[in-house]
Amino acid sequence: MGIGGLLKTYVGMVPNPMSSKMRQVRSRLRGADVTVSVCPYCAVGCSQLVYTKDGRIIDIEGNYESPINGGTLCPKGAATYGLLHSPHRITTVKYRAPYSDHWEDRPLDWAMERIAQLVKQTRDATYEETDEHGTTVNRTLGIGHLGGATLDNEENYLIKKLFAAGLGIVPIENQARI
């Protein structure tokens, strides 16, 4: 800029000395990968775009393409990034022994094996082949399951299949009644 410009910029009524750093500003979505997701909160079914950079989610926004939300989100949907990155998020297995007053850390594999053992124990102890009329029932009431409305359909399918069809567990319930 010439003298006039300089004066206008540095002395004028509307000074505008933009810093070199400011000139470089770009949105962090530049060069990010994007995948399509669905909001995990309510049942409206808003489509979301998940932006990732080097294996990390950097942003989650509404998807303009969706005939339902057309790019918009509610506060919960807009907080999905916060749901994944909350400081309260737990990413390790915690174990509380009977009558204990504290959590202990345990390896995932140990927990899986321990849970499988407990399921077998309880199932074996509570399994009914026939009821009092001699009808085959092949079931147990000794184990229960809660949840499903926040999971995926495929996961619900596995729950019903493994727990009911495979193990004979009857009390399988989700939030649909709540």
Add this chain to the structure above:
Amino acid sequence: MPGLGARLGRGGATTTQQSLADSDCIVIMGSNMAENHPVGFRFVLTAKTRGATVIHVDPRFSRTSALADLHVPLRAGSDLAVLGGLINYVLNSERWNSDPFFREYVTHYTNAPVIINPDFRGPEDLAGLFSGYVADERRYTTDTWQYADQQARPAAAEDQAQTAEPRPQYLGRLTAPPRLDPTLQDPHCVFQLVKRHYARYTPEMVERVSGIPRDRFVRLAETILANSGRDRTTAFCYAVAWTQHTTGTQIISACALLQLLLGNIGRPGGGILALRGHATIQGSTDIPTLYNLLPGYLPMPMATELERDRTLEEYLRRNRPLTGAWYNTPAYLISLLKAWYGDAATPENDFGYDFLPKISGDASFQAMIPMMKDGIMKGLFCMGMNPAVGGQNAVLAREGLANLDWLVVRDVYEIETAAFWYDAPEVRAGKVRPQDIKTEVFFLPAALAGEKEGSFTNTQRLVQWHDKSIDPPGDARSEAWFLYHLGRRLKELYRGDDTAKGRQIAALTWDYPTEGPLQEPVIEAIVREINGYTVADGRLVPDFSALRDDGSTACGCWIYSGIMPEEGRNRAKSRRGDERAALEWGYSWPRNVRILYNRASADPQGRPWSERKKWIWWDAAAGRWTGYDVPDLPETKPPDYQPPEGAVGLDAHPGDAPFVNMADGRGWLFAASGLRDGPLPTHYEPWETPVGNPLYPEQPRSPAAILLERPDNRYHALGDPRFPYVLTTYRLTEHHTAGGMSRFVPWLAELQPQGFAEISPELARELGIDNGDWVVISTLRGEIEARALVTERMQPLEVDGRRIHQVGIPWHFGYSGIATGGIANDLSALVEDPNSRIHEAKAFTCNLRKGRLRSGAGEERRE
């Protein structure tokens, strides 16, 4: 949602959110849509800007009311009286009786002309009861509710085993086509029965019960009437504020009844939109994690006194109707058995029918809580559910958890259910010590959408896929991973066990391919199984019409069949939206139909009722149904089709039968079966109520409501002076359900950081409470403290000459996370709607006083 299923045939929203934009009037009742479904509310505002009238009928003035043209406050729990009043008003209105549209719609598309068993008696004859009541068992036998001249006795509706979803299709066998009176004059025809039943629901009566002033009610009724008809449609939106009552199912079915009368079902801008609360709560009923259902609303086999499905043959005899879409039940069930037990399912062993567990008693969520406390249930999995906060009578729920041998919590945060043994109010108050709690607790970190792929089914039955973008952090894993590997280990543990329990798990097909470093099961392999394939060559089936009952096909959930019609085409992934039906966005069961029963969008001759409201219509030249949507009936069935003698399945339905799942193809104003507490919706008071029931003084409360009363779950007597206020619970925009997904998220927690109770200035003045003061709310189940939010948005109502105060409490809050507060469900009770087995959290009674809890339990930590 049996309320819809019993009258229309499918337990799902009949319409889409987008379709609301085409409405001329939107009635939001039993829902706070703007707060709990803000994005869905866009379409309400679109309709409004196009000139539609928006009405909010709700005890509270909420963010929805603020955007409505009409706010009609009513006493929580009086909804059915209001709907009954509307039905009565409509039937006697000048408009309804003069405009031929209504009569044409009703005579062709509903069972109004059907003659009912002349032995049927209604509450007006029998002091508040329907005929067939078995007092000592608090249930009905429904023989007298049946269509006239039908030989076969109905089945499911009278069973004692509790079905969450009704089975209207099980109207025995229509041994003769229903006897009709097109003039609607026969005293035993449904129309006359309905008219008689609702005759006493006058505007004056509505005012006495609900507190809605007469003129205001008339304004409401007139607006709905004026916006229904050939060229206009009214839509109803509801949510759990209708469901969560001992009469919840009947409230919803009353709405279905009203909408059928008004000719609003199956048409754009009409219908009933059930607004559901979780990402895939619809999906988890379609592919049910529910004790009494198999995928696709097939009932679990029963082993009760009245229903004993010893063999596959017995099961089918009871559960297969001869007419309507359910005629193919055998193909659906046997394909499911093939999907689950593969080669172990052979014709010789009834396709492994015996491997399926049979149910006897109630094992619903509410029943599970006492089961834990009483030591019947010893182990529990919680996957993304928080019973320590979300369970009714949460105090009892936590006692139940404390009595388990082991508990597996899979979640992303340390929710109350995982922390109950050291953090629960009773523990903090020193009433219980961790050292006394035996439960072995596992917390397994879960993965979230974005960290796993899979599909959700939203509130309008739309199945949408979410891609995986990154691996979950640390030990976090998807539920699919957990279940697949747990199943693998269990199969290992039972290897060689030849007892029944060993054979059961051994028979299960469990060979999903895995991928990636975490050995995640391939999710689309599960979708293949859900869609179905031919056993011989494993080729995918195009949709459920290809399913067979000879074991040649396998299908995990018949109503989802068609979601993956060919290799590499996952229709949940289709993402091409458009302005109208958006048929290429996601996949909507059944067969990608967007507006259910859309045959009714055309007149009996197949022409659109009006240009403005056209949706699908009969193209005579092409000999097929065409339009904006997938027709919800056989595509080439002409409007004038008449079923030949002895026709079965859908062929037994005429060309003007929109309700393909019903035995007679008609919408049921009168539910001959499928509902356990009466064929016609009847107003009963909530189980806990400060007032009587002027409609049926002898029978104030539901005669069929299922009671779980016990010392640790006591009820308030009718009009108990110790608990004078009506309490209702609800959600806030800023939080989600029991808070597990919101109270731990800083950006949401700050917006509603603490639990509170909303009371009217009138009540506040009586009790000397100022905005922000601490108050204690108590019931016989428990007591909590909260901040008082004194607001004119709450108001007392004059009910039958008495002033009734209402208290409102958001039920999100608990003792874990950033935003904390007293647990509203510590106050609620276990008591069930007999049809859906849902609890009553929207209307019960409580006491409220200024002050704090001595124990300090429930105090938020910030202090």
Add this chain to the structure above:
Amino acid sequence: MSTTVARDRPGLTGTTGARPGAVGFLTDTTLCIGCKACEVACKQWNQLPMDELGFTGHSYDNTGDLGATTWRHVAFIERISDEEGRRPTSMRAFQSNWLMMSDVCKHCVYAGCMEACPTGAIIRTEFDTVVVQQDVCNGCGYCVPACPFGVIALDLGDGHARIGDGKAHKCTLCYDRLRDGLEPACAKACPTDSIQFGRVEDLMDRAQQRVATLREQGVAGAHIYGDRAVGGTGGIEGLNAFFILTAPPEVYNLPAQPELPQRKTIPASLATVAAGLVFGLAAVLSLRRR
């Protein structure tokens, strides 16, 4: 409360001094459902920490006001009953009786904060928005009392702003997103299009039509806040982020006719010089040699 009825001021109503091509927000409160998606979307995109205000009892507003770490704030005002204390039945079209308004930096055509800034940290961008350059601001804090709307604030780590970097912060109108042609986060998230983003002149046209429609529908109080008649007065010459309100600005905690503070600089300086001369003379008289 002082209830200023918004009078139409010929020649000023609906006009703005915004430079051609300037972009901004139209926040139409009549469409607002108070969901606070804007607050969250803003914090999410700009990675702002939560505030720890706690439960306020201010209806559903637990955010309080705009600050260093809160750049969108939804106000809630309960006007449920009429004068006789009767609850409403049929209400005026669109938002009524429970007022909700998503407040934000106004990006004034002439901005007090920017005029005041002695370091040139606050600049006017190529989009005609007003932005604080974080690499320049030295936290002198003079912009804070210079904002007629109480928007900009220093983050001193006290109160409920919790980074404590000592610098001034406010809405950037998502400058980084604009640079890449993206819609600002709050406007994108808003489920009901209560917050609209676009070129100011287009938005102003839209706003005027909307106000006309609303008045036809009987919303007498409907008016634009942020044109040169109301909100953008006294040398501010209009707001690039303006609003449609249905009640007097004061109800929403907004000044009805604010003034650009720097308008006072020259007269105040002259008065000071004058005083200097007077007292200087006094000094001369007092101290002169005799």
Add this chain to the structure above:
Amino acid sequence: MTAYERRWETRRGGGRSAGDEARESYYGLPVIHRAPWRWEIPTYFFLGGIAGASYVVAAIADLVGGREERPIVRVGRYVSLATLIPSPLLLIRDLGRPERFHHMLRIFKVRSPMSVGTWGLTVFGAFVTLSALIQAAEDGLLDRFPPLARLLRGLPRRLIAALGAGPALFVSGYTGVLLAATAVPFWTKNYLLMGPLFVASALSNASAAISLILSLAGRGDHRALRKLERLHWITSAGEALLLAAVRRNSGPTIARPLNEGRLGQVYRRGVLGAGLGLPMLLGAPGAWLGRRLPRGVTALAALLTLIGGALLRYLIVTAGHRSADDPQATFELTRARDR
């Protein structure tokens, strides 16, 4: 406990609703943000004012005065330097990012009193230092460096003083303009009075500071003292009148901080009484009747004036904060009147 909870503790009665709390204003919350300044700023206003004004006094005494005014010149220059030195330190200390103080010199913006002020202070700093050095040289304090001392004594002392008087006067008064050019009701409502008030106060404080030192130094220059007392009396009178004008011009709502609570006491007892009235009373005989006052009295009057000056800066800044926190004050200022 949050502020809200404390507020609740104080409420009585019952039935007060959220709607009621938003009736008079938006829950009583401020419309604008108060200035984030801490104690450094009012202190600087005080010291900076003295620095500028005492340079002015010194310069004028130098230009129009004679032999007997020399002490005033000398002391004035030293006071000016002494009070100037801490000023930039205070200003930098108050910054959110002190290490970036030099960004202030990144630009020169005429419409920003703070920008102009920074430059003015810088220029003034040069004059003060120069004049003080000259004085030091004349007082023979620099004899250890003969060339420098000689050089300084050679400079056009009076010319420099004349040139420096401008920036000096500026520094003593621009802070008033700086307050005027904000949205703070109490400051901007009185935009024509703030600068003059600060100039008057600065001059009275400066003359007080000088006479305090002279009287304590106890040398025989009562003539000079009496002249100072006169100046002090006139400027104090001006200050008192301006303060009254401020209160009047503010109107009841915006003037509330001056009339209520502890700040009201500071205003009446502190600034008006102890800071202006009393010293003027004590100084009157000397100033106007040519009486020769005991040094103690002069010193006391001067001291009171200085305390009053400090209190005035505290008063003005705090009253500004109060008015910024009061939504009614802002509404009062911005209520729609079709201009």
